[in-house]
Amino acid sequence: MEQIDDKTDEELVRLVLKNKTEAFDVLARRYEKKLLRYGKRFLYNYENIEDVVQNVLIKAYVNIKSFDPSRKFSPWIYRIAHNEFINIIKKEKREPLLFLEADVIFSFAGKGDFLKDIEISEEKEEVEKYLHKLKGKYREPIVLYYFEEKDYQEISDILKIPVSTVGTRLKRGRNEIKKLLHEKRE
Amino acid sequence: MKLKSYYMKKENSGNSITEKVVSRIERGELKMKPRAYFIAKSFLVIGLLSLFFLLLLYFASLVVFVLRINDIFLFRGIGFYAIRNVLISFPWYLALLIFVLILLVGVIGRKFQFVYRRPFIVSLLVISVVVIASSFLVEKSSLHYSFFRLAEQERLPVAGRMYRDLGNLDINDAYFGVLLEKENDQWKMELDSGEKVDLKITEKTRGRRLYLQIEEGEKILVIGEMEEGVIDVISFRTVERRFRHNKERLNER
Numbered sequence: 427m428e429q430i431d432d433k434t435d436e437e438l439v440r441l442v443l444k445n446k447t448e449a450f451d452v453l454a455r456r457y458e459k460k461l462l463r464y465g466k467r468f469l470y471n472y473e474n475i476e477d478v479v480q481n482v483l484i485k486a487y488v489n490i491k492s493f494d495p496s497r498k499f500s501p502w503i504y505r506i507a508h509n510e511f512i513n514i515i516k517k518e519k520r521e522p523l524l525f526l527e528a529d530v531i532f533s534f535a536g537k538g539d540f541l542k543d544i545e546i547s548e549e550k551e552e553v554e555k556y557l558h559k560l561k562g563k564y565r566e567p568i569v570l571y572y573f574e575e576k577d578y579q580e581i582s583d584i585l586k587i588p589v590s591t592v593g594t595r596l597k598r599g600r601n602e603i604k605k606l607l608h609e610k611r612e
Numbered sequence: 613m614k615l616k617s618y619y620m621k622k623e624n625s626g627n628s629i630t631e632k633v634v635s636r637i638e639r640g641e642l643k644m645k646p647r648a649y650f651i652a653k654s655f656l657v658i659g660l661l662s663l664f665f666l667l668l669l670y671f672a673s674l675v676v677f678v679l680r681i682n683d684i685f686l687f688r689g690i691g692f693y694a695i696r697n698v699l700i701s702f703p704w705y706l707a708l709l710i711f712v713l714i715l716l717v718g719v720i721g722r723k724f725q726f727v728y729r730r731p732f733i734v735s736l737l738v739i740s741v742v743v744i745a746s747s748f749l750v751e752k753s754s755l756h757y758s759f760f761r762l763a764e765q766e767r768l769p770v771a772g773r774m775y776r777d778l779g780n781l782d783i784n785d786a787y788f789g790v791l792l793e794k795e796n797d798q799w800k801m802e803l804d805s806g807e808k809v810d811l812k813i814t815e816k817t818r819g820r821r822l823y824l825q826i827e828e829g830e831k832i833l834v835i836g837e838m839e840e841g842v843i844d845v846i847s848f849r850t851v852e853r854r855f856r857h858n859k860e861r862l863n864e865r
Contacts, residue, residue, distance in 0.1 A: 451630060488644060489644075531732040582728070
């Protein structure tokens, strides 16, 4: 007999919709650590990440009927987390945030804008060291791609930006890190 | 059996964020919003999108109407001076309004995956192309012509003045009328208003290749400064041969 732990996220959501609280418990446990990790890397010097993640889980439960179980759950809950994190950045005015960035309006990706999987593991540690020095708009896709292992489409759905912009931001973020690394070595 | 591992895990875990949230759910402090709430929200978004799109279509077709009713399409190839005067008289607030509406439709549309996954400029271009194509179709209907007719009869409240102004753009130094006499370089013309004026054709007059072809009784468009009943003609063209005068089509529509 299939155990509740073995169910997919989307199957768990179907159970939550039937008022099975334990299904939400399993779902929330699956994402608690991931969201904490995402929050800590994106909001690097914010102390109350636990409270923010708690709000994310609460919002996920309250709004769960807006989720379409035929789609993937992961980008949906990460989108809620993204919105919460952005609200904190706005509230604390830590970084300038524009409603529409130029790279969302005009971005057209070239071949070089898409990273190869092989590059990820080699660069991960170096990327982490310099993450906090990146602008928020580059830091977030880097966190989602390198550490949360989301693909371009998923990052596009989480951040609601064009897939080509995801590629551009990842490339620019990575180049920034390479530049910082180069400066340190010199 | 099914929930055994779930409860074992629950007992082993500390006071986690998940536990806090789940205990609030169990105490009934957190409730799921009903599906109807999200359906209503979706309807609101789609409703707003449709409303802005219809407004966009209305104003875009109104621009096409303005271009037709004022015969602005006839100003092509008649010289920079004429084009400059058309641009000065053009109701630019309509263009601004259309631009704002395109932006609004684009921004609201970003709620949908097929829109936000593409560059914003692509969405704006697609909306613009759809609106331009549709506005020519809408303009072919009697909508604006009926409103304009009612406005001229002072029977259109609210938008009456707007239709009267837009339907009678005052383009500087542009005169429609009929060529009465054609003798050497001093022609005579009857304006649409009924006023009779002289036309002074000089070396500087553009369109002189039409000079011999043009015949008395033909409808013409003349560009030039008028002083004491004499128009110093900068350029001219015949009208009826190439286009129908749209004001005459009002009764047909």
